[in-house]
Amino acid sequence: MSHDGVGLRAVMRSIAFLTAGVLVVPALAGCGSDDEAGKPLAGQDIAPAARAQVADGGTLRWAVDSVPETLNAFQADADATTTKIAQAVLPSMYRMNDSGRPEINPDYLESAEVVDTEPRQVVLYKLNQQAVWSDGREIGAADFAAQWRALSGKDSAYWTARNAGYDRIERIERGKSNLEVKVTFSRPYADWKSLFTPLYPKEVMGTPDAFNDGARTKLKVTAGPFTVQQVDKKKDEVTLVRSTRWWGEPAKLSKIVLVAVPREKRAEALAAGTVDLADIDAATAQRIDLASRPKGTATPLQGSKAAGTADAGPLARYEVRKSLEPAFTQLALNGADGPLADERVRRAVARALDREELAEVVLKPLGLPAVPVGSHLALSGQAAYTDNSGALGGQDTKEAQALLADAGWVRGGPLKEPKKKEEQKAAGSEGESASASASPSPGKSAGEDDGTYIVGEDGKAGEDPEGRDRDPQGEPPHLAQDGKQHVRQGGGAQGAYAPKGTAAPGAAAGPLAKDGKPLTLRFVLPSGPGSDTLRRVADRISRMLQRVGILTETTRVSDASYFKDHIANGEYDLALYSWPASAFPATDARPIYAKPVPAADGSLTIEQNYTRVGTDQVDQLFDQAIATLDEEEARDLVRKADSRIWAAAGSVPLYQRPQLTAARKNLANTGSFGFETPVYEDMGFLKKTRKATQAARS
Template identity: 70%
Template sequence: MSHDGVGPRAVKRSVAFLTASALAVPALAGCGSDDPAGKPLAAGDVARADRARIADGGTLRWAVDTVPDTLNTFQSDADATTSRIAQAVLPSMYRTDSRGRPVRNPDYLESAEVVETEPKQVVLYRLNQQAVWSDGREIGAADFAAQWRALSGKDTAYWTARNAGYDRIEKIERGKGDLEVKVTFSRPYADWRSLFTPLYPKEVMGTPDSFNDGARKKLKVTAGPFRVKKVDGKKDEVTLTRNARWWGDPAKLSTIVLRAVPRDKRISALSAGTVDLAEIDPAAARRITVAALPQSASSPLMGPGARRSVADALRSWAIANGSDEEAADEEISARQKLRRKAAKYARQQKALAGFEVRKSLEPAYTQLALNGAEGPLADERVRRALARALDRRDIAEAVLKPLGLPAEPLGSHLALSGQAAYADNSGALGRQDTEEARALLADAGWVPGGPVKKKDDEAKDEAEKAAGPEGEENDGSGQDSDGDSGDESEGGDDGTYIVGEDDDAADADADEADADDDSGDEGDSGDSGDDDKAPQDSGTGSRPLHRGSAPGAYAPKGTAAPARAEAAPVAKDGRALTLRFVLPSGPGSDTLRTVADRISRMLERIGIRTEISKVDDESYFKDHIASGAYDLALYSWPATAFPATDARPVYAKPVPAADGSLNVEQNYTRVGTDQVDQLFDQAVTTLDDSERRDLLRKADARIWAAAGSIPLYQRPQLTAARKDLANAGAFGFRTPVYEDMGFLKKSAQGPTGTPGRN
């Protein structure tokens, strides 16, 4: 899962995306000007090179987030590294192309087609006659059947995380020959191409014991260009080596080492030469870009002390040479630490000159989630008002424009630009319109300048309610049923408003604080947690939510409203509309905090206040998003080639479970409709590609109208790569071709060692 890294279609949809996203829809319509699917906003950036230019052998050290707990992608604790390994060592019937659309993988599959639709759907697979497992056995119907039985959901002894599609299969038979597999479905299934990717051998899928435990740390039998040599938990790495029985183009690399490196340590790992390829954040990308520039007097000032002015230096010298011995000792020590930090930074920058940043857009998107289970956001009018207040283009530009990537707001919940199901359906909700947003709030009873109860009054109301219905009864309409932890005293007395720091002052304070941080002690050895960003880069912590003069100043009772009266807080039944905005606090969350700050300011314009709550990364998803302990949140979903199957649990209407709880599946906004469910159900049984796309686009339009989640932008994909590494980097939509990765021959390298791009 990723908050702005790998999305929480953790466990189910992330697995579906990373393992089955390389799946296919043949006979797709062309992407002409009248095709709403459009084209991908950015191409992959992998430094493409012909195999003839790549040296034979070598080890690629690839930074990953984790060493996986399991090598079985169909288990609940599988992660992105599990899927990456599966792509390199196991059969995949389909893979994704550069447009995010699935295509047949000829290394395993000569053809696959629906040969019957009545009385039942039948798909005939014709396998590549050279396709064999690493033990020499042919890949065949027995492997398909074993995987179906394990994932059908009929045998609960198999601890499976997902069985979508497999539960619709009635039987699997051998065709006319050993290379044919005939799959008969009990119910029509449009996304049949999502199945058997990856395909595990019958030795793994054949029994519950082998499925549950046998493939967690070992895969004895594989069928890809690489095989799993070792999973080393102590070294936090997985080693893949060439598969001697691979029948396709032989792998150029002899070894791939997937090494777990925390995101905030990757600059250190790259500069130390312990990894060759790593996904990085924007701050690390800036460091690598600057390192590659010719060093001159005009080079950007970066590193420890870069922001220190002449006056700062003179003041430091004066203290270090002053009569106050204690202050002088402290200043001398601080200056020594700063010199050590600067020297370390310079060494790292010199080493980083051997790398480059390859960038694209990731097949995933960031959304704003609105928890519609209870509280103010349970009212669709409030959700729609909030959504209409957002300038999504401004948000996309803030994230993507500084990186030189296309800054287009996303128009679909179910696909990305270029994918078959994509269409911009945001018009179903309406364009950004502040006046309309205020009107929707007013219609829901939230009006600006309304009386707001003081905290003492609220406590009194609660006490009276707890004591019983004495006097006039409270109907509870003003209760903050969402458990909001906001400080509701901000509203103050009737006619009181709050003014805070203006943005320029906030920026100045942030710069000053950041400069102070630059001179902090990272220690003389080891890696700092800040290594991934240039020391002068400022963080993006929460800005004040209100503009004006003195921070937190209260105007006296009866003071006339300011010129910005239209942005006065809205209230209802004595309560201001304040929403808890939950964000992760760990390294790599700067982008999310920037986005949250912009959203908060946009909502302030229509009178909605936010209280940003930063929580630990480890608890962010499980304890807040999945449990519903938030009003607003930012997290990412991966794109999928099969939205009819993979997206349904994300947008399905929550239903009561047998134990009285609410079964939300993966719909963590708790917003859904019967109509959306029906459209998904129709789409997944519609075999005609055009009709299915129309149904999915209708479903997306209704998801927009319900305003449970607001897609914002396709996520940036930034990868640091050695300059002589070819066919690897920011892959974009395309499934990596592991056998083509490698290091350029000396004769094929340019003056800087960089392979050509095409």
């Protein structure tokens, strides 16, 4: 699920049994020695500037989703703001580069390497000799050991959200000097670079009480360019101040104030000048873009709205910095029961989808690369990435129909009784409202923000008293890309249009049925703010499915209940949500795709496999990858696992999520970071030049 920047490793995990026969899988991609990872589809957009060009001092007011419940990133209720704070104030042994790959952080480490593999894997860390905590104590083996004991899972008094990797450590000891930390593993662990980032001081990790409660609202000891001054829940702010104990390049900013601002109120906050930096949706991005452009110029963010129609006003002080998030949106198919318990039906759903079209719906209007995601386990540019979608196959209507027929779903069968003419007319009128809200209207951008989990529905137009969409047949005219009005051909497949006045062809066959029931799938979507894109994506998916005879019944639910009551509980057939990409997929992605295991009470332990589809083979490939210290071999095992995940069709990756950030034009080294870990000490406001001063006075 999407957490708007929360690292996958901060998320707890929990799904069902794969019911299917023997599957013939095409030749697996990604098994050779060539690096097929490619490059990131979009680079970061942070207005880079040399430190000499950045002024000393100033306060950056940065909009975030919430003031965190805890400052301890290893607790279950840690969130995206917890991650931001940890990056700014705590040690990280590794940081992500612009391709989403881990690199040594020289502010804390001189080197780290595997120095022995027999009889045990041993990693030797050599620390930066200047690295100290804010109380003056050297960072050392005692801190590493305290974190290992807290997160190893051996002491249930620690309320930890995860222990992956730490549970494989046998012991931690001092090396030849205080600057060396020697970590010995009981079992081989390929993703050892994921450990000790962030690293908390032994004062936080040393006892259960300190871990559970001591670091929730305060961090007395830190070791970064900033330190935590205050968490103020009344003001909904967290204040970070420049650390006087920092040994690296001194922070340019005096303060960073993280201000909780709901997504739907960020345009208002920007216009009022109360924030300098904020992740925004496409509608707000369009307003900013229009405000900054001379009249008569067009931009990728404007859609069909005429350029130069917006009053510049206060939004002209900002610019939009855009990239792609290290996260992807997927269509999840619940394989626990119902029609999707049959692997053939899941594969038919996947083969009915035009993933390129769906990516274009979201990304093309923003001027971002509209390339479908080809892996469940990595994104383009990351070491494990290769396009394994061929293990399932691309869009193919005939193949989808053949799979459904093989599963026993055929045309015809008893369906609902035809409505009377009066009822049909009334239903058609209501359906127009629903359909109109489901497609981009003139002047509205087609690429909204994905929302809290991902782009959701607004839960308003066209919704019946029980929250379900009307039958989408009988939609009103739509505006096509050519600007002409089109109407659906009478009796045609969902999504088929012809110019107004075109004669209607003969009626198409009815939907598929089996045992007297139509093939109808429950499509569950969130209804909160920022949900327009998901509505459009879901609408396109429904049309694509109807072309092969699959009907969908869309239910809109509140954001609060969407994940907890529906996704996690398996109360859906189809759903859209996002996962962040990880540099360590063998560790982080395994719980998402692990085969569910029956529990003693008869339920299934699903970890985070919310599609409830898994196989023994995928589990084995993950287990082999995590225990393989040869990086190339481990990468190929992960790619093989991804091919098998594609073939099982429990989920279909669609597109990488857009990342749109509003930033003051004089703000440097921050914005849409893409894969790369932010460098907090380099952020700041550009020095005022004589030209800028004169422009400000004029």
